[in-house]
Amino acid sequence: MxxxxxxxxxxxxxxxxxxxxxxxxxxxxxxxxxxxxxxxxxxxxxxxxxxxxxxxxxxxxxxxxxxxxxxxxxxxxxxxxxxxxxxxxxxxxxxxxxxxxxxxxxxxxxxxxxxxxxxxxxxxxxxxxxxxxxxxxxxxxxxxxxxxxxxxxxxxxxxxxxxxxxxxxxxxxxxxxxxxENIMGTMWDKLLVNVATGALSGITRLTYGELYQLPEIEATAISAVAEAMAVAKAKGIALSVTDPKQPWVKAAAGLPDEFKASMLQSLEKGSITEIDFVNGAVVRWGAKLGVPTPVNLALVACMKGIERGLCHVSAKKDNA
Missing domain, CATH: 3.40.50.720 (NAD(P)-binding Rossmann-like Domain)
Structure with a gap:
């Protein structure tokens, strides 16, 4: 092929x-x-x-x-x-x-x-x-x-x-x-994994080995996933996931401690992230369906702030 x-x-x-x-x-x-x-x-x-x-x-x-x-x-x-x-x-x-x-x-x-x-x-x-x-x-x-x-x-x-x-x-x-045969359900299943770790890795700048050592981060991740699952249910999406802890566990399975989420890799390269298509998608669909998503909204806000900071740094370099 x-x-x-x-x-x-x-x-x-x-x-x-x-x-x-x-x-x-x-x-x-x-x-x-x-x-x-x-x-x-x-x-x-x-x-x-x-x-x-x-x-x-x-x-x-x-x-x-x-x-x-x-x-x-x-x-x-x-x-x-x-x-x-x-x-x-x-x-x-x-x-x-x-x-x-x-x-x-x-x-x-x-x-x-x-x-x-x-x-x-x-x-x-x-x-x-x-x-x-x-x-x-x-x-x-x-x-x-x-x-x-x-x-x-x-x-x-x-x-x-x-x-x-x-x-x-x-x-x-x-x-x-x-x-x-249920690709939309499959896509939402994967979205839950990205929701669990992507923004949190980017915000904290931690590798997976470090990320998974902090119970506060785990609790936040599970809360964000639970919100996304509620949105999927309201949207009529058939998920294979029943426990919001499952995507958090699955995200790191088989990966080395030094692994970095793609959002963190983007930030380290000075690039904006895909936050609008991950946690941001949960927030948008939650708003349409009347499902509260405060944890995901907070993660989006933090990532947007970091991205804005990158823009300021880039502008300063261009003007130097």
Whole structure:
């Protein structure tokens, strides 16, 4: 299968390296020139269980650099930050063939609607992954894929040949993947995990090893998840989760102590986060459905304050 990972940061590289080692032609597209150059020159350096290895990968800064000599792309995996979704999928159109499928594995809610507006709903699959990754240097990641579930599905809940084939490809590459007949429930299940740890990791600047040592943080996380579960219930979403502590526990399962949530990684790079698509989505839906979400609102407010601070720092640097 010919695959483009659109937004090949830490997670995209973790998934892409596994699929590459599974025998597929995978193109890792990342706008960072230094990161791409390192992968082109040396291969992608992947650390698992404390051991580094090099994986020879295809890397590019834009889809225009993807070699179409072997034909158009079969699958585009979208992993860009939520606020870059439309721009990114527009830029990927040159690699599309008539049967190219688009799979979003992004955090949060709402990406599928944006993708469908650009490429048509018939091409779009939804999915969520509990795999993770940490970028620890140019061309160097920690992969957190072992034993971490990925769920994919058609937007209408049907189990089709194409979604089954993609799941088979992922599983053969060591990525534990399931086809979901309730993809909206699956997406909300994953949202609960992001709600549990993303904002709290970003606000406190703590790795998972540190985050999970503080009972006050655990209590706050569980309260935020409980609010999100109440919103999902009011919205008629069928969750697999029954206890708000479950997403908190699941978030860290199998990940090393030095792992950092994606929101913290964004802040450390001086970037805004996906808070609007995670805790912010809970707050918005809660307001629409009349479900109080004070904990999530407080987390959103704190993250917005941190992001505003980053803007001030950036402006000062630009004016220096």
């Amino acid at each position: 010919k695959i483009v990972v659109l937004g090949a940061g830490a997670l995209g590289c973790a998934l892409g390296s596994a699929l590459t080692e599974g025998g597929h032609e995978v193109w890792l597209v990342n706008r960072g020139q230094a990161h791409v150059n390192a992968m082109k020159q040396h291969g992608l350096k992947v650390r698992e269980n404390g051991v580094d290895r090099f994986v020879k990968v295809h890397a590019a800064t834009t889809c225009a650099e993807v070699d179409l000599g072997t034909g158009p792309v079969d699958l585009v995996i979208v992993l860009v930050k939520s606020f870059h979704t439309r721009e990114a999928i527009e830029s990927a159109k040159p690699v599309f063939g008539k049967d190219t499928v688009v799979l979003s594995l992004q955090n949060g809610l709402g990406h599928e609607d944006i993708l469908a507006e650009v490429v048509g709903q018939a091409r779009v699959l939804a999915g969520k992954t509990y795999a993770g990754g940490v970028l620890i240097g140019t061309g160097h990641i920690i992969a957190g894929t072992q034993g971490k579930d990925t769920h994919i599905g058609e937007l209408n809940g049907q189990v089709t040949e194409r979604v089954t084939r993609i799941a088979e490809v992922f599983n053969a590459a060591g990525l534990l993947t399931h086809v979901s």
